[in-house]
Amino acid sequence: MERTLVIVKPDGIKRGLIGEVISRYERKGLKIVECRMIEADKATLEKHYIEHREKPFYEELVSYMMGGSIMVMIVEGNNAIKLVRNINGKTNPVDAEPGTIRGDFANTMTENIVHASDSVEAAEREISIWF
Numbered sequence: 001m002e003r004t005l006v007i008v009k010p011d012g013i014k015r016g017l018i019g020e021v022i023s024r025y026e027r028k029g030l031k032i033v034e035c036r037m038i039e040a041d042k043a044t045l046e047k048h049y050i051e052h053r054e055k056p057f058y059e060e061l062v063s064y065m066m067g068g069s070i071m072v073m074i075v076e077g078n079n080a081i082k083l084v085r086n087i088n089g090k091t092n093p094v095d096a097e098p099g100t101i102r103g104d105f106a107n108t109m110t111e112n113i114v115h116a117s118d119s120v121e122a123a124e125r126e127i128s129i130w131f
């Protein structure tokens with residue numbers, strides 16, 4: 001059994017896609033075991049995105065994530081980390097396959113609806129930041 005951290009980003013909330021996102025995980029047999037709607041502060045986002053702090057898109061990313069409410073959740077199930085990333089689709093919406101969340105709903109790299117942990121270590125670290 002694995003746990004992974006998912007964030008529905010401000011564009012996902014504004015576009016009314018919370019139910020769509022959650023139902024895709026649930027239909028795959030995954031469970032939402034914790035869930036909170038919050039407005040993220042800068043310090044928490046800086047911790048969350050520490051691996052990207054030198055990247056050219058970092059400032060834009062952090063300020064976009066403060067531009068509206070987000071929903072943070074813990075998703076649990078067998079192979080939850082990989083399954084959730086498959087359901088989300090590739091980061092770049094140009095490469096995200098139709099049938100994935102990003103493939104169906106995203107059209108920019110920053111505003112791509114969801115975030116999910118990419119490894120067991122990242123999931124543990126990110127869950128401890130938000131919960």
Ligand code: CMP
Pocket residue numbers: 052057061091109110111112114115116
């Ligand atoms: P996320 O899974 O939240 O992790 C880092 C985020 O940075 C990513 O989703 C994108 O929303 C955002 N981002 C913006 N530009 C880029 C880029 N060029 N490469 C990767 N991620 C990017």
